Amino acid sequence: xxxxxxxxxxxxxxxxxxxxxxxxxxxxxxxxxxxxxxxxxxxxxxxxxxxxxxxxxxxxxxxxxxxxxxxxxxxxxxxxxxxxxxxxxxxxxxxxxxxxxxxxxxxxxxxxxxxxxxxxxxxxxxxxxxxxxxxxxxxxxxxxxxxxxxxxxxxxxxxxxxxxxxxxxxxxxxxxxxxxxxxxxxxxxxxxxxxxxxxxxxxxxxxxxxxxxxxxxxxxxxxxxxxxxxxxxxxxxxxxxxxxxxxxxxxxxxxxxxxxxxxxxxxxxxxxxxxxxxxxxxxxxxxxxxxxxxxxxxxxxxxxxxxxxx
Numbered sequence: 001x002x003x004x005x006x007x008x009x010x011x012x013x014x015x016x017x018x019x020x021x022x023x024x025x026x027x028x029x030x031x032x033x034x035x036x037x038x039x040x041x042x043x044x045x046x047x048x049x050x051x052x053x054x055x056x057x058x059x060x061x062x063x064x065x066x067x068x069x070x071x072x073x074x075x076x077x078x079x080x081x082x083x084x085x086x087x088x089x090x091x092x093x094x095x096x097x098x099x100x101x102x103x104x105x106x107x108x109x110x111x112x113x114x115x116x117x118x119x120x121x122x123x124x125x126x127x128x129x130x131x132x133x134x135x136x137x138x139x140x141x142x143x144x145x146x147x148x149x150x151x152x153x154x155x156x157x158x159x160x161x162x163x164x165x166x167x168x169x170x171x172x173x174x175x176x177x178x179x180x181x182x183x184x185x186x187x188x189x190x191x192x193x194x195x196x197x198x199x200x201x202x203x204x205x206x207x208x209x210x211x212x213x214x215x216x217x218x219x220x221x222x223x224x225x226x227x228x229x230x231x232x233x234x235x236x237x238x239x240x241x242x243x244x245x246x247x248x249x250x251x252x253x254x255x256x257x258x259x260x261x262x263x264x265x266x267x268x269x270x271x272x273x274x275x276x277x278x279x280x281x282x283x284x285x286x287x288x289x290x291x292x293x294x295x296x297x298x299x300x301x302x303x304x305x306x307x308x309x310x
Contacts, residue, residue, distance in 0.1 A: 005196065009189030012182045013212040016053040019178025020215060024049045026172025033165060044145065047239025051077075051248060052176070053213035056183030058248045061205070062255035066191055070252035071125065071260070072205025073213060074244040075116075075268035079206075080214045081237045082275035083299035089221050090292025097279065097287050105238050108140035109276055112245035113269040120260035127257060130250035137246020186212055202261070203306050206268050241272070271302035 003011070027049045054077050058070035089095060115136060119129035186209055194204045221237060252258060278294050279287065 005189045005192035007189070008185045009193070009208065009212065012185030012187075012189060013215065015178050015182035015185060016213055017215040019175045019182055020050060020053055021175070022171055023052055023175030023179060026168045026170075026175055029168035030165070030172065033168065044141070044239060047243055048247075049175075051240045051243040052179050053182060053186075053215075054244055054248050055251065056179050057186055057205075057209060057213055058252040059255065060183045060187040061191075062252040062258075064187060064191065065256065066187075066194075066201050067252045067256045067258040068201040069187065069190055069194075069205035069209060071249060071258050071265070072202040072207075072268070073209040074205075074248045074252075075265065075272070076206030076210030077214050078241040078244050079268050079271045079275065079299060079302050080210050081241055082272060082279070083295045083302065085214065085218050085221055086237055086275075086279075087292045087295030087297075087299065090287055091289050091296065092292075094286045094288040096285055097282055105140070105144075105242065106276070106280070108136060108242060108246070109238070110273065111136050112242070113273055116245065116249070117262065117266060117269055120262045120265045123260060125249065125253040125258040125260055127254050130253035133246055133253075134250040137242060137250075140242060140246065200264070202264055206306055207303065267302060267305050271298055274298050 027045050030045075054074055057073050058067075061067055061069040061073075086095075112133060115129075115133055116125075119125050119132070122129075190204050190209050191201070193199060193208070194201045249258075275295055275298055278291055278298065282291055
């Protein structure tokens with residue numbers, strides 16, 4: 001029995017959700033065994049873990065000769081994270097924001113889209129452009145880790161998660177295996193859909209694939225919100241966006257330079273910047289349903305613009 005593109009895509013999404021959950025659980029378990037503060041886990045380890053489906057899709061699509069899917073997926077995933085996922089969570093219940101982290105992340109969060117737009121204007125994201133984006137990411141990551149480590153220096157030790165070290169290693173490796181299988185299925189299904197219906201690979205990546213690969217972020221945000229760890233959920237989303245723009249896109253471009261259309265790329269870049277500005281407009285430590293409605297509205301406009309363009 002030969003699976004069709006829809007079946008492949010749905011299997012990939014299911015594997016991404018399950019694999020992302022296992023990878024997040026394993027990597028965070030390993031980090032907690034080392035006594036790393038939860039905020040640092042959120043913006044680094046958990047953010048990378050929840051971005052792992054996008055990384056797998058980036059590698060697979062670049063190797064398959066359709067790196068536009070990787071670019072669309074990474075940029076679209078940022079819009080899904082900041083606008084749709086965060087917006088839906090805020091519509092359910094108000095969420096605390098750490099304004100210090102927003103101010104710290106703002107320069108890099110705006111520098112990456114600006115640099116991506118500048119490089120896209122040349123018609124291709126080259127390997128040189130990939131190194132430029134990666135440099136911004138490395139500088140942000142180093143400053144973030146240094147700042148959080150300094151703040152955590154005088155903090156009391158946290159109780160460590162139970163279980164032996166190898167238990168969390170095996171959980172993380174099981175998640176990686178499922179994520180690689182998910183990446184193969186999602187790229188295969190998305191590529192078949194794009195070819196069969198004449199869809200633009202970038203638009204497919206920015207919509208269908210982005211919705212599929214952001215399931216770990218959605219799960220992390222909901223679980224952290226239910227458990228009262230708002231800083232973990234928000235930090236994971238912001239950190240995931242930095243990984244998408246500064247690590248995943250460069251990885252794909254280093255494998256295969258990505259042809260770009262600035263008019264097309266500007267839509268997710270603009271929607272991501274608008275989402276950040278909505279979060280920065282919050283007065284006080286808590287974002288509420290009004291901001292949630294604005295973020296969801298931003299995503300709907302973004303989706304409509306992409307659909308209208310292709």
